[in-house]
Amino acid sequence: AQSVTQLGSHVSVSEGALVLLRCNYSSSVPPYLFWYVQYPNQGLQLLLKYTTGATLVKGINGFEAEFKKSETSFHLTKPSAHMSDAAEYFCAVSLSNTGNQFYFGTGTSLTVIP
Amino acid sequence: GAVVSQHPSRVICKSGTSVKIECRSLDFQATTMFWYRQFPKKSLMLMATSNEGSKATYEQGVEKDKFLINHASLTLSTLTVTSAHPEDSSFYICSARVAYEQYFGPGTRLTVT
Numbered sequence: 530a531q532s533v534t535q536l537g538s539h540v541s542v543s544e545g546a547l548v549l550l551r552c553n554y555s556s557s558v559p560p561y562l563f564w565y566v567q568y569p570n571q572g573l574q575l576l577l578k579y580t581t582g583a584t585l586v587k588g589i590n591g592f593e594a595e596f597k598k599s600e601t602s603f604h605l606t607k608p609s610a611h612m613s614d615a616a617e618y619f620c621a622v623s624l625s626n627t628g629n630q631f632y633f634g635t636g637t638s639l640t641v642i643p
Numbered sequence: 644g645a646v647v648s649q650h651p652s653r654v655i656c657k658s659g660t661s662v663k664i665e666c667r668s669l670d671f672q673a674t675t676m677f678w679y680r681q682f683p684k685k686s687l688m689l690m691a692t693s694n695e696g697s698k699a700t701y702e703q704g705v706e707k708d709k710f711l712i713n714h715a716s717l718t719l720s721t722l723t724v725t726s727a728h729p730e731d732s733s734f735y736i737c738s739a740r741v742a743y744e745q746y747f748g749p750g751t752r753l754t755v756t
Contacts, residue, residue: 561743572649572736572749573687580743619686628692629743631677635686 533622535634543642548592548607550637552620555601561623562603563631564594566616573619579603590614615641646670647739649748656727656755664722664751666737672717673739678710681734681750693720727755 536551554560561580565573577588584596594605603620620634646669656662666676674695679687691712692700699712709731711723724731732755738745 563744565747570734570750570752573747578744623743623745625743628675629740629745630689630692631738631745633686636684638684 533620533632533634535618535620535637537637538635539638539640541640541642542610544612545609548605548610548614548639550605550618550620550639552594552603552605552634553601554603554620554622554632556622556624558624558626561625561629562594562596563621563623564588564592564603564605565619565621566590567619567636568616576605576618610639610641612641612643615639645739645741645746647737647746647748649735649737649751651751652749653752654754656753658728658755659726661723661725662727662753664724664735664737664753666720666722666739666748668718668739668746671739671741673741674717675740676714676720677738677740677745678712678720678722679736679738681736683734687736690722724753727753729755731755 532555534553563578564576576592577586579586579596587593592607618637621631623629648667650665676693678690681687689702690705693712693714695714701707714720734750736750737748
C-alpha cells in the first residue's frame with residue numbers, strides 16, 4: 530500500500546528560525562515527490578518536486594527538500610522562516626504503478642511567530 | 644505554462660438546487676483531470692478521475708449520481724453537484740495531469756444554504 534505521512538500537524542517556529550517539515554512515504558516503486566503550499570481559500574502552489582537525479586531539490590521562496598531513499602523521506606526545509614511562510618503545507622507522492630495518482634499527506638500547518 | 648482555472652471561485656446555492664463547477668486547462672491539453680474535495684483544516688480527498696471522452700472513475704464512497712462529472716473536451720471538465728445539501732458545502736479543487744505531475748486549479752468554495 531502506498532501512503533504519505535507528515536509528522537506534526539502543527540509546527541511553530543520563530544521568525545528567522547529554521548523550518549523543518551517532515552514527510553515520509555511508502556512505495557514499492559520509485560516515487561515522484563512533491564511539496565505544495567496552500568494559503569487560506571486558495572489552491573495548491575508547487576514549492577518543489579523530485580523526479581530523478583540530484584536528491585537535493587531547491588524550490589521557490591527559499592525552500593528545499595532532500596530525497597533520502599534509505600529513509601523513505603522527503604523533508605522540507607528553509608533556513609530562515611519569514612512571516613509570509615505561514616500556511617498549510619502538503620507532501621504528495623505520484624506513483625507510476627497507479628497511473629500517477631497523487632497520494633497526499635494530511636498536511637502541516639506552519640505558524641511563524643514574530 | 645500549465646495553468647488550470649476554475650469557475651466560479653465562490654458559489655452560494657440553496658438546498659435542493661444544482662451547481663456546476665468548471666475546470667479548464669488554459670494552455671495545454673489534459674486527457675485526465677481529477678476532482679478533489681477539501682474539508683476545513685484537512686487534506687485533499689480524491690473524489691474522481693475524469694477522462695476525456697469516457698466515464699469518470701469515482702472513488703469509493705463518492706456518489707456518482709450526486710457528483711456528475713463530464714470531461715467533454717481536452718481542456719474542460721465539469722463537476723455538477725446535484726440536489727445540493729448543506730453537507731456538500733466544501734472547497735472543491737480540480738487538477739489536470741501531465742505525465743507524472745498534476746497542475747491544480749485555485750479551487751471553488753461551495754456554500755449550500
